[in-house]
Amino acid sequence: MLQANDEQLAQLPGSDYPLGANWDGGGVNFAVYAQNASRVWLCLFDEAASGAERVRVPLHKFTHGVWHGYFPDLRPGQLYGFRAEGPYQPEAGERYNVNKLLLDPYARSISGELKWDDALFGYELGHESGDLTFSDKDSAPFMPKCVVIDQQFDWQNDRMPRLARERSVIYEAHVKGLSQLHPDVPEELRGTYAGIAHPAMIGYLRDLGINTIELLPVHTFVSDHHLHERGLSNYWGYNSIGFFAPDRRYASGSEPGSEVAEFKEMVRRLHEAGIEVILDVVYNHTGEGNHMGPTLCFRGLDNHGYYRLEPGQARYYRDYTGTGNTLNTTVPNVLRLIMDSLRYWITEMHVDGFRFDLASTLAREQFDVSRDSAFLDIIYQDPVISQVKLIAEPWDVGDGGYQVGNFPQGWSEWNGKFRDCWRRFWRGDEGTIGEVSCRFLGSPDLYQADSRMPSASINFITAHDGFSLYDLVSYNEKHNAANGEENQDGESENLSWNCGAEGETEDEQVLNLRRRQQRNLLCGLLLSQGTPMMTAGAECGKTQNGNNNAYCQDNEISWLDWERRDHDLYAFTRALLAFRRDNPILSQDNWIMGDRASSTDARTVAWFTPEGGEMKTKHWHEAHRKTLCIFLTQRASNHDMAAATLYLIFNASHEAINVTFPRRAYKRSWELAFASLEPQEQEALTWQQSVNCPPHCVLVFRSREK
Numbered sequence: 001m002l003q004a005n006d007e008q009l010a011q012l013p014g015s016d017y018p019l020g021a022n023w024d025g026g027g028v029n030f031a032v033y034a035q036n037a038s039r040v041w042l043c044l045f046d047e048a049a050s051g052a053e054r055v056r057v058p059l060h061k062f063t064h065g066v067w068h069g070y071f072p073d074l075r076p077g078q079l080y081g082f083r084a085e086g087p088y089q090p091e092a093g094e095r096y097n098v099n100k101l102l103l104d105p106y107a108r109s110i111s112g113e114l115k116w117d118d119a120l121f122g123y124e125l126g127h128e129s130g131d132l133t134f135s136d137k138d139s140a141p142f143m144p145k146c147v148v149i150d151q152q153f154d155w156q157n158d159r160m161p162r163l164a165r166e167r168s169v170i171y172e173a174h175v176k177g178l179s180q181l182h183p184d185v186p187e188e189l190r191g192t193y194a195g196i197a198h199p200a201m202i203g204y205l206r207d208l209g210i211n212t213i214e215l216l217p218v219h220t221f222v223s224d225h226h227l228h229e230r231g232l233s234n235y236w237g238y239n240s241i242g243f244f245a246p247d248r249r250y251a252s253g254s255e256p257g258s259e260v261a262e263f264k265e266m267v268r269r270l271h272e273a274g275i276e277v278i279l280d281v282v283y284n285h286t287g288e289g290n291h292m293g294p295t296l297c298f299r300g301l302d303n304h305g306y307y308r309l310e311p312g313q314a315r316y317y318r319d320y321t322g323t324g325n326t327l328n329t330t331v332p333n334v335l336r337l338i339m340d341s342l343r344y345w346i347t348e349m350h351v352d353g354f355r356f357d358l359a360s361t362l363a364r365e366q367f368d369v370s371r372d373s374a375f376l377d378i379i380y381q382d383p384v385i386s387q388v389k390l391i392a393e394p395w396d397v398g399d400g401g402y403q404v405g406n407f408p409q410g411w412s413e414w415n416g417k418f419r420d421c422w423r424r425f426w427r428g429d430e431g432t433i434g435e436v437s438c439r440f441l442g443s444p445d446l447y448q449a450d451s452r453m454p455s456a457s458i459n460f461i462t463a464h465d466g467f468s469l470y471d472l473v474s475y476n477e478k479h480n481a482a483n484g485e486e487n488q489d490g491e492s493e494n495l496s497w498n499c500g501a502e503g504e505t506e507d508e509q510v511l512n513l514r515r516r517q518q519r520n521l522l523c524g525l526l527l528s529q530g531t532p533m534m535t536a537g538a539e540c541g542k543t544q545n546g547n548n549n550a551y552c553q554d555n556e557i558s559w560l561d562w563e564r565r566d567h568d569l570y571a572f573t574r575a576l577l578a579f580r581r582d583n584p585i586l587s588q589d590n591w592i593m594g595d596r597a598s599s600t601d602a603r604t605v606a607w608f609t610p611e612g613g614e615m616k617t618k619h620w621h622e623a624h625r626k627t628l629c630i631f632l633t634q635r636a637s638n639h640d641m642a643a644a645t646l647y648l649i650f651n652a653s654h655e656a657i658n659v660t661f662p663r664r665a666y667k668r669s670w671e672l673a674f675a676s677l678e679p680q681e682q683e684a685l686t687w688q689q690s691v692n693c694p695p696h697c698v699l700v701f702r703s704r705e706k
Contacts, residue, residue, distance in 0.1 A: 009057055014070030016063040019340065020106025020244070021080065021148045027072035028148050030080075032104060033333050034301040035065030036094070037084040042069065043101060045079040045145050053101075053140055056083070065305075065333065077256060079111060079145040080104070084301050088122070090131050093314030095295065095303045097122040100139045103242060103297040105337060107146035108344075110220045110245045111256035114296070115142040116228045122295040131291050131315070143296070144220075146245075149257040151348060158268045160352050161276050163211055165389065165412065165455035165531060166589035169577060170278065171210040172463060173536035174236070175218060175250040177559045192252040193259070197266040202273045208539060208570070209577030213270065214278040214355055216464055218263070220245040222287035222296065227552050230484045235554040236464060238357060239287040239323070241296055243341040246349075267350045276352035278389060279345060283327060283338045284361035284396065290324030291316055298327075305333055320361045320398035329362050329375045338362075339378060342385045353389025355414075360396040360403045368400055371408050379410075386410060391458055405446030412531060415443055415457045422461060422524040423472070423495035425652050426517060426696075430623040436650070437607060437628060441592055442529035453589045457530035461521045462538055467548045469538040472496045473517040475503060479546030482553060490549030503546060516696050519572055519676035520652075523698040526580050527648060529588060539573035541566030572676075579674050579700075585634055585644045592632070601665035606631040612660035612690075626653040627693070631666050646673070647701040651693045660690040661701075668703035675699050 014029045022029045034040050044055035059067040082104060086096030100122055103110065118125040119137035127133045179185045179195035189195045196202075196213075205213065220242030223234040237247065251259035267277050286306075288299050298306040308318040308326045317325040328334050345351045356362060363373040370376075379385050394403040394413045407413055418439045425432040438445055442454025462469050467478075476498045478490045499513040518541070525532050536542070537560050544550050550558045580586050594603045607615040608629040619625065633645040647670060651657050661670060675682050676698040685691060685699075693699055 009055055010072055011057065011060060012070040012072065013061045014068045016061070016066035016068045018106075019066065019336075020104055020108065021078075021146065023076050023148055023150055027070055028074040028078065029068065029070045030059065030104075031066050031068035032059075032082055032106070032301065033066050033305070033337075034082075034084050035305050035333070036302050037067070037086045037096060039085040040067035040301075041083040041085075041098070042071075043081045043083060043140070044074075045081070045140075047079070051079070074148065076148050076150040078148040079256065080148065081140070081143065081145055082301070088134050090123075090291065090315045093304045093309045095122050095299050097135065097295060097300060099136050100295040100300050101143045102295070102300045103144070104146045105242075105297060105301070106244055106340070107220075107242055108151070108244050109147035109149045109248075109257040109260055110144050110242050111147050111248060112144035114144055114222050116225055117142040120294040120296065121292075122300070139295070147256040149260055151260075153261055153264045155264070155268060155350065158271050158350055160350065161211070161271060161274050162352075163276055164589070166453070166587045168212045168276070168389075168455075168531050169210055169526075169580075170212045170214050170458070170531065170533040171205065171208075171536060172214045172216070172280075172460075172533055174216045174464070174558065176554070177235075178536055180559045181556075182560075182562050189252050192250050193246070193262045193266040194252045197269040202269060202275070205275060206273055208574050209581060210534075211274060212276040212278060212352070214280060214533065216280050217282055217357075218246050218250065218279060219243055219281065220247045221282075224287075224289075225294070230552075232484065232552040233554050234552060235558055236551045238282050238551070240282045240285075241287040243281075243283065243337065244344055264349060271350070276389075277350075278353040278355055278391070279351050280355045280357060281342075282357045283329075283341070284356075284358040285321040285323045285325050285327060288325060290319070293324060302333075305331065320364060320396045320401065321358055322397045326361055329373070330365060335374060335378055338375070339382065339385065342379075343382075346384055346388055351388075353391065355391040355393065357393055358396040358401075359392035359394055359407070360401045361398070363403075363407075364396075364398070369403055369406075371406065376408055380408070405443070405450075409450065409452055411452075412456045412458050413446075414463075414533075415439075415446070415459055415530070417446070418443060418457060418459045418528070418530070419461055419463075420495055422521065425626075425650070426520050426524065427495060427497040428626060428652055428654065430626070432652075433625050433628045434620045436524075437630075440524075440528045440628075440630065441605070444591055448591050454529040454591065455531050455589050458533050459525055459528055459530040460533040460535070461525050462535045463533070464535060465549070465551075466491060467494050467496055467546075468535065468542050468544050469518055469521060470514075470541045470543045471546055471548070472521070473514045474498055474543070475546040477502065477546070478548045479503070480549050482547060482557065483549060484552075490547075494548060513696065515566075515569070516676060518569060520650075520696060520698055522573055522576055523674075523676050523700075524650070526576050527586055527698075527700070529586070529592065532580075534573075536560060537565075540570045576674065583644055583646065583702075585632060585646065588634075595635075602631070602633065604633055604635060606662070606666060608662050608666075610657050610659045610693075612662050614662070627651045627657050627659070629659060631662060645703045647703070649691075649693050649699040649701075651695065651697055651699075654695050656695055657693045658690055659693045659699075661687075670701035670703055673700050673702035 059069040119139040124133040176191035180191040184200035217237035246263040
C-alpha cells in the first residue's frame with residue numbers, strides 16, 4: 001500500500017465543489033464534507049469484495065468544511081472509500097475512527113455488499129462499556145466500495161411525460177418483487193431495472209392503464225444487523241446509506257457502475273411508453289442506526305454535522321423515525337446533500353418526482369414540524385426540484401408528527417384519512433358516510449382552504465406497508481410469525497374484515513364476498529376525486545398470507561405471483577381505470593362546490609337518500625346509514641353543451657337496498673355504466689324509476705344532460 005509520503009500518485013489541489021468523485025475526462029476530483037475531522041484519507045481498491053487497499057493518501061486541501069484533491073492518474077471504474085481522523089469521544093458526539101472505511105455520501109455507484117462483522121462497529125462489540133470503547137479492527141474487507149463513474153449516456157431525446165397531476169394513476173411497486181416471478185421476462189433480467197424495462201412488463205403496465213410507477217427505495221441501502229442475525233434481510237430498502245447510487249441488488253450486469261446506465265435505460269424506456277417514474281426516497285435517517293450501530297459513512301465523517309443528537313446527551317441520537325437516528329435538516333451541509341441528491345436524480349437520471357418517506361421529520365426545525373422549515377423553503381425556491389411531483393408521507397413517530405393536510409402548496413400528500421375512511425365504510429362501520437362524501441370529493445376539508453387542488457390528495461386503500469388488498473378482505477388479524485418477532489411487529493388495527501373466515505377458505509359464499517369487496521374498495525379509490533395510488537398486485541389478488549409488515553420478506557411472500565393471479569380482478573381493474581380515464585368528471589382538478597350546473601336547478605354535486613330525496617342535515621348524522629347516492633355533473637360550457645352526468649351508488653349495507661332515482665331537476669334517463677357486480681349479476685339488474693341495489697356493491701349510472 002502506498003503511504004502518505006509516496007509520490008507515485010499525483011495529487012493537485014482540486015476543488016471543493018462539486019462534492020463526490022467527479023471524472024472530467026482528464027482525472028478525478030474528490031471532495032467530501034467532514035468539517036470537524038483533523039484529516040481525511042482517500043483509499044483506493046482493486047476489487048470491491050476482497051481486494052486489498054492499494055493506496056491510502058491524505059487529501060491535502062480543506063475548504064469550507066470540505067476535504068478535496070484532484071488526481072489526474074485516476075479513471076472511471078476506480079474503487080474507493082474514505083477514512084477520517086479525529087477525536088473518538090462518544091459522550092461529546094464525536095465518533096471518528098480511522099480504522100473504519102467510509103462510503104462517500106455523494107458516491108454515484110457503490111459496488112459489493114456489506115458483510116456483517118464486528119469490525120464494522122467503531123467500538124468493541126460485546127464489551128461491557130459498549131460504544132464508549134474503541135475498535136482498532138479494519139472494516140475495509142467487509143465494506144462495499146464506491147465507484148468512480150462516467151456519467152455519459154445516450155438518452156435518445158428522452159422527454160419526461162409531464163402528466164397533469166389529476167390525470168396520474170400511480171402504481172407503487174418494488175423493483176425486484178414486480179418482475180422476479182414474471183414468466184415472460186428473461187430469467188437473467190428478473191428482479192432488476194432491466195426487468196421493469198422489458199417489453200412484457202411495460203406492456204402490462206400500459207394495458208392495465210398505469211401512467212406513473214412509484215418505485216420503493218432504490219438508493220443504496222444496508223440490511224439491518226438484527227435481520228442478518230435472524231437470517232432475514234431488509235426487502236423494502238428503507239435503510240439508505242447512499243443517496244446518489246442506485247442499488248446494485250437490482251442490476252442485471254456485473255460490472256461496477258453498470259447499474260447506473262441500466263437505471264437510466266429503464267427510465268428512458270418507461271418515458272417512451274408514456275409512463276412517469278417516481279422514487280420513494282428516504283432522507284429522514286440512514287442505515288447507521290442508533291449509538292450502537294455500525295460506522296459506515298456519515299457517523300465517521302462528521303457525526304455532529306449530519307445527525308440530530310440529544311441536547312446535553314450527545315452520545316445519543318434524537319429519533320423521530322423509529323430507526324435509531326435522524327438526519328439533521330436544520331444544518332446547511334445536510335440540506336445541501338439532500339438538494340444535490342434530488343437535483344441529481346432529476347437532471348442526470350431523469351426521474352419525474354419523489355415520494356418522501358416520513359416527510360414530517362424533514363420539515364422539523366429544532367423540535368416541531370414547521371411549514372416554514374428550511375427544508376420546505378429551499379425546495380419551494382429551487383427551479384429544478386419545485387417543478388417535479390413532490391409527495392409527502394405526512395407523518396413520523398415524533399410528537400406532533402401527524403401532518404396530513406398541512407404541507408404547503410406544490411406538495412401532494414399520502415392521505416391516510418382517505419384510506420381509513422373507505423376501509424371503515426366497506427367494513428360496514430356506522431357513521432361513516434359523512435366523511436366518505438368528503439374523501440370522495442378530494443378531501444376539501446384538508447386542502448381547499450390552502451389553495452391546493454384535489455390532486456394534492458394521494459388517495460390509497462393499501463400500500464407496501466400493511467395488508468395487501470386481498471388480505472384486507474381475508475384477515476381480521478395480522479399473521480407476521482415469519483418475521484421472527486412473535487407477531488409483535490406491524491399495525492394491530494388494520495380496519496380489515498375477513499368476510500366471515502380468517503385466511504384461506506373453501507367457503508364459496510365467503511370467497512364471492514371477498515371478490516366483491518376487493519372490487520368495491522377499488523371503486524372507492526378510482527371513482528374519487530384526487531390522485532389514486534394502487535399497490536402492485538392489488539389488481540390481481542396478491543396475498544402476503546396475512547403478513548402486514550413484510551419489510552424483511554425477500555421471497556414469495558412479497559413477490560408478485562404471476563402464475564396465480566386473479567385474471568377476473570385484473571380485467572375489472574383495467575375496465576375501471578379505463579372508465580376513470582374516459583370520464584374526466586372523475587378526475588377534475590378544481591373543487592366541486594355543488595353550484596348550479598346550468599340554467600336548471602341541478603347542482604354539480606348532490607347527495608341523495610335511497611328514497612330519492614336530497615340528503616338533509618339529520619340524514620348525515622344517522623349512524624345506521626350505509627348507502628351513499630351521489631349525483632355528479634359538470635357545468636356545460638359554450639364548447640361542450642353536453643356535460644357528462646353520473647349517478648353513483650355505494651352500498652356498504654349487508655342487505656339489498658331499493659334506491660329510487662332523484663326527480664325534478666335531477667331526473668335523467670339512466671343507463672348502467674359500471675358496477676362491482678359479476679357480469680351475470682349485472683345482467684339480472686332491472687331499473688326504471690328505481691333499482692334494487694344488492695348488498696356490498698357499487699353501481700354507476702350515466703346520462704347526458706341536454
